[in-house]
Amino acid sequence: MDDATLHEAGELEALRRFLPLLPAGDATALGPGDDAAVVAAPDGRFVVTTDTMLEGADFRLGWSRWHDLGWKAVATNLIDVAAMGARPTSLVVALAVPPSTRVAALEEFARGLADAIAAMAPGVGVVGGDLGTARHGVIAVTAFGDLEGRAPVLRSGANAGDAVWLVGALGLAATGLRHLFAAAVDEAAEPVRDAAERLRRGAHGASIDAQLAPVTPIGAGALLADLGATAMLDVSDGLALDAARVARASGVRIALEATGVALAAPGASLEAALHGGEDHALLVTIPADVAPPPELDGHPVRRIGVVEAPAADEGGTVTLDGEPLEARGWDPYRAG
Amino acid sequence: MDDATLHEAGELEALRRFLPLLPAGDATALGPGDDAAVVAAPDGRFVVTTDTMLEGADFRLGWSRWHDLGWKAVATNLIDVAAMGARPTSLVVALAVPPSTRVAALEEFARGLADAIAAMAPGVGVVGGDLGTARHGVIAVTAFGDLEGRAPVLRSGANAGDAVWLVGALGLAATGLRHLFAAAVDEAAEPVRDAAERLRRGAHGASIDAQLAPVTPIGAGALLADLGATAMLDVSDGLALDAARVARASGVRIALEATGVALAAPGASLEAALHGGEDHALLVTIPADVAPPPELDGHPVRRIGVVEAPAADEGGTVTLDGEPLEARGWDPYRAG
Numbered sequence: 001m002d003d004a005t006l007h008e009a010g011e012l013e014a015l016r017r018f019l020p021l022l023p024a025g026d027a028t029a030l031g032p033g034d035d036a037a038v039v040a041a042p043d044g045r046f047v048v049t050t051d052t053m054l055e056g057a058d059f060r061l062g063w064s065r066w067h068d069l070g071w072k073a074v075a076t077n078l079i080d081v082a083a084m085g086a087r088p089t090s091l092v093v094a095l096a097v098p099p100s101t102r103v104a105a106l107e108e109f110a111r112g113l114a115d116a117i118a119a120m121a122p123g124v125g126v127v128g129g130d131l132g133t134a135r136h137g138v139i140a141v142t143a144f145g146d147l148e149g150r151a152p153v154l155r156s157g158a159n160a161g162d163a164v165w166l167v168g169a170l171g172l173a174a175t176g177l178r179h180l181f182a183a184a185v186d187e188a189a190e191p192v193r194d195a196a197e198r199l200r201r202g203a204h205g206a207s208i209d210a211q212l213a214p215v216t217p218i219g220a221g222a223l224l225a226d227l228g229a230t231a232m233l234d235v236s237d238g239l240a241l242d243a244a245r246v247a248r249a250s251g252v253r254i255a256l257e258a259t260g261v262a263l264a265a266p267g268a269s270l271e272a273a274l275h276g277g278e279d280h281a282l283l284v285t286i287p288a289d290v291a292p293p294p295e296l297d298g299h300p301v302r303r304i305g306v307v308e309a310p311a312a313d314e315g316g317t318v319t320l321d322g323e324p325l326e327a328r329g330w331d332p333y334r335a336g
Numbered sequence: 337m338d339d340a341t342l343h344e345a346g347e348l349e350a351l352r353r354f355l356p357l358l359p360a361g362d363a364t365a366l367g368p369g370d371d372a373a374v375v376a377a378p379d380g381r382f383v384v385t386t387d388t389m390l391e392g393a394d395f396r397l398g399w400s401r402w403h404d405l406g407w408k409a410v411a412t413n414l415i416d417v418a419a420m421g422a423r424p425t426s427l428v429v430a431l432a433v434p435p436s437t438r439v440a441a442l443e444e445f446a447r448g449l450a451d452a453i454a455a456m457a458p459g460v461g462v463v464g465g466d467l468g469t470a471r472h473g474v475i476a477v478t479a480f481g482d483l484e485g486r487a488p489v490l491r492s493g494a495n496a497g498d499a500v501w502l503v504g505a506l507g508l509a510a511t512g513l514r515h516l517f518a519a520a521v522d523e524a525a526e527p528v529r530d531a532a533e534r535l536r537r538g539a540h541g542a543s544i545d546a547q548l549a550p551v552t553p554i555g556a557g558a559l560l561a562d563l564g565a566t567a568m569l570d571v572s573d574g575l576a577l578d579a580a581r582v583a584r585a586s587g588v589r590i591a592l593e594a595t596g597v598a599l600a601a602p603g604a605s606l607e608a609a610l611h612g613g614e615d616h617a618l619l620v621t622i623p624a625d626v627a628p629p630p631e632l633d634g635h636p637v638r639r640i641g642v643v644e645a646p647a648a649d650e651g652g653t654v655t656l657d658g659e660p661l662e663a664r665g666w667d668p669y670r671a672g
Contacts, residue, residue: 029381030488035419035570036385036481038488041377045365048463049372050428050478054470057432083371092386094476096393127384134390140430140476142386145372152366152374234371 006106007099011131014103018131021110023117025125027089027146037127039090039144046089047145047152049080055137062191063180066105068213069139070112075216076236077143078121079280082221083234085153086145090125093141096134106131112213120218150225158231158250158285164305167217167224167282167296169210170239170261171268174276176211179204207267216280219297224284227292232284238275240318242283244327248316250285253308256320260304274320275328342442343435347467350439354467357446359453361461363425363482373463375426375480382425383481383488385416391473398527399516400548402441405475406448407549412572413479414457415616418557419570421489422481426461429477432470442467448549456554486561494567494586494621500641503553503560503618503632505546506575506597507604510612512547515540543603552616555633560620563628568620574611576654578619580663584652586621589644592656596640610656611664 006014019032030038039046053059053076059069078088093113095106117124132138184195200208209215216234224232231250235242239261247254258270264281265273281299285307286292292301310317318325342350355368366374375382389395389412395405414424429449431442453460468474520531536544545551552570560568567586571578575597583590594606600617601609617635621643622628628637646653654661 030490034488034490035416035568036383036422036479036488038381038383038420038483041380041382044377044380045374046377046382046480047372047374048426048428048478048480050430050464050476051466052430052432052468052474052476054432054468054474056471057469080371084374086372090384092384092478094386094388096388096390096474128386130387132388132390133393134474135392135472136470138388138390138432138470138474138476140386140388140474142384142428142478143372144382144384147374152370152372154366154370232371 004103005099006097006101006103009103014106014131017103018106018110021107021114022126023114023124025090025127026123028125028127031125032128039127041146043147043149045147047081047084047086047147048142049077050142051077053139060191061137062193063184063196064212066108067112070109071116071213073139073141074113074116075120075214076280077141078124078218079216079234081143081145082218083232083282084145085150085221085225085229085232086147087222088121088124088143088145088218090127091141091143092128093126093139094130096132096138098135099133120216148222153225153229153232155231155233155246156249158246158252158307160252160307160309161288162230162285162307163288163303164254164256164307165284165286165292165301166264166304167220167284167301168279168299169281170265170279171272171276172207172210173214173278174272175268176204176207179207180211211278214280217282217297217299220282220299223296224282227286228290229284229286232282235279235281235283236277238277240274240325241327243318244316246283247318251310251316253310253314254305254318255308256305256318256325258321260302264302264304274325340439341436342433342439345439350442350467353439354442354446357443357450358462359450359460361426361463362459364461364463367461368464375463377482379483379485381483383417383420383422383483384478385413386478387413389475396527397473398529399520399532402444403448404549406445407452409475409477410449410452411456411550411552412616413477414460414554415552415570417479417481418554419568419618420481421486421557421561421565421568422483423558424457424460424479424481424554426463427477427479428464429462430466432468432474434471435469456552484558489561489565489568491567491569491582492585494582494588494643496588496643496645497624498566498621498643499624499639500590500592500643501620501622501628501637502600502640503556503620503637504615504635506601506615506617507608507612508543508546509550509614510608511604512540512543515543516547547614550616553618553633553635556618556635559632560618563622564626565620565622568618571615571617571619572613574613576610576661577663579654580652582619583654587646587652589646589650590641590654591644592641592654592661594657596638600638600640610661
């Protein structure tokens with residue numbers, strides 16, 4: 001029975017085994033099982049973000065365990081909610097996989113969702129979902145949060161004179177991916193699970209974990225908003241590109257300092273720190289007279305630069321130790 | 337330029353052309369462009385439902401135009417919100433397509449979303465999304481609604497003595513799909529666009545439209561709740577199976593009457609009416625002393641049966657003119 005495929009078990013049996021593994025959530029007024037769920041929004045507004053993880057483009061089953069995929073879905077989506085200064089409340093998950101997938105794989109995925117929530121965002125509920133079939137795996141997550149009366153922290157609020165802080169680590173996930181591509185593929189560049197598992201237990205384990213099952217500073221978002229954050233975002237496409245987004249939206253120059261950036265990127269190259277992507281750290285600007293604690297939600301908080309007034313002809317640039325930094329990052333339609 | 341592919345144009349250019357086509361929405365506090373959107377929830381709760389449409393399993397680009405796909409994504413997701421007795425407010429859309437897809441196709445998809453909203457749910461906004469790449473198209477929609485102070489209408493509230501009503505039509509979408517498979521495929525069973533377009537302009541046009549770009553009674557959900565609906569759902573997997581869901585959840589027998597069912601299924605066989613699926617009509621139980629109007633939100637309202645007390649050993653059955661009806665429907669993992 002534990003080796004039954006979805007095709008053998010059918011949707012009802014799969015759901016019967018999948019749904020009880022999901023956390024109900026403190027804000028859930030009505031959970032899965034009807035046409036729609038109902039979630040409390042005590043603030044009178046809710047924060048919403050959506051993202052898809054696609055087999056091939058975003059994950060490989062030869063490297064990621066199903067538990068990792070559930071974990072990463074929570075870690076990467078709730079951090080977008082946190083980056084608005086909100087407390088995550090709930091999420092919905094749509095999953096499409098080949099009918100030959102084992103029901104046990106779905107259960108591992110559900111345990112990954114539940115374990116990630118317990119570790120990073122206790123009280124969050126999985127309030128709904130959708131199971132379907134696809135030739136290649138599709139994981140679509142939509143996540144919600146409550147602002148608890150706060151104004152949302154946008155990308156556009158940075159002011160000249162603010163300090164630039166980073167909560168989390170830079171370059172680690174990209175370094176992990178580089179190790180996987182270097183040492184966990186066969187001659188045809190296909191993933192090799194045994195090699196990936198060995199890497200994960202070895203000296204590069206932290207970077208492999210950051211790539212496959214990241215721990216993101218979800219609890220820090222609301223704390224940073226309460227500290228007076230003027231702008232904030234989740235660094236997902238590389239620090240250089242994401243800092244440029246804040247600079248452009250705010251009409252400022254972001255002046256990064258290489259010393260601070262290097263400290264925020266232990267074990268990673270400067271290239272990975274600046275352009276690597278998938279960091280899921282929080283980049284945040286805070287008035288200079290506010291000193292955040294050295295750690296928030298278990299993640300280091302490091303000062304990596306300052307916000308400056310732009311020159312007259314300058315529309316949102318980023319510099320590193322005074323030199324212009326290319327806003328080069330990840331474009332899914334141009335990769336490969 | 338209009339023929340540029342996503343690979344040639346890149347994500348930023350694609351978004352620059354896609355986003356302005358989307359309606360902003362009356363409840364939108366913060367639209368696309370930041371880590372997350374913010375939506376008003378005046379009721380202090382929000383209704384949420386999610387669904388994926390996958391190329392191959394759920395749609396074929398040889399039959400559906402991109403405008404149809406945007407339209408159907410709105411029509412089939414907002415009806416789930418309506419089936420709770422809520423007024424839809426907003427949705428997020430994640431789209432993954434091959435990099436060879438033209439940007440113009442994305443624009444048609446956006447116009448389909450916008451046109452469907454204007455026709456079926458004016459005031460709803462598209463507040464966020466995600467663009468990615470996949471070998472086969474993926475459309476993941478999550479939709480939201482406001483209960484405006486109402487209790488959600490569940491599947492479990494039907495009482496013996498209620499009348500069973502249907503808002504919309506049965507069997508039409510399944511009939512359309514049958515016509516497409518019969519007359520719009522080549523020898524290899526691959527879709528043929530010209531043949532599909534010809535069918536759509538011909539005598540079977542209404543059923544083809546019901547399959548590819550359905551008009552669903554989204555506005556009727558809140559009106560039915562206000563009339564005193566005790567249970568309600570969106571008929572998506574066939575009347576027999578969905579009626580059984582209400583019967584089981586409510587602990588009642590649903591006694592359907594063939595005359596009423598046939599009237600609700602003009603131009604469709606009884607088999608298609610009972611087991612066809614993708615009707616996206618509202619199945620609703622209402623106390624017998626309430627007579628709903630003959631039309632709601634432009635859709636016919638027809639009495640198709642009554643709710644009866646179950647026999648002692650009976651756990652939620654459905655009958656048709658007194659004979660047990662098989663709860664046979666659609667299971668994505670067992671199809672094909």
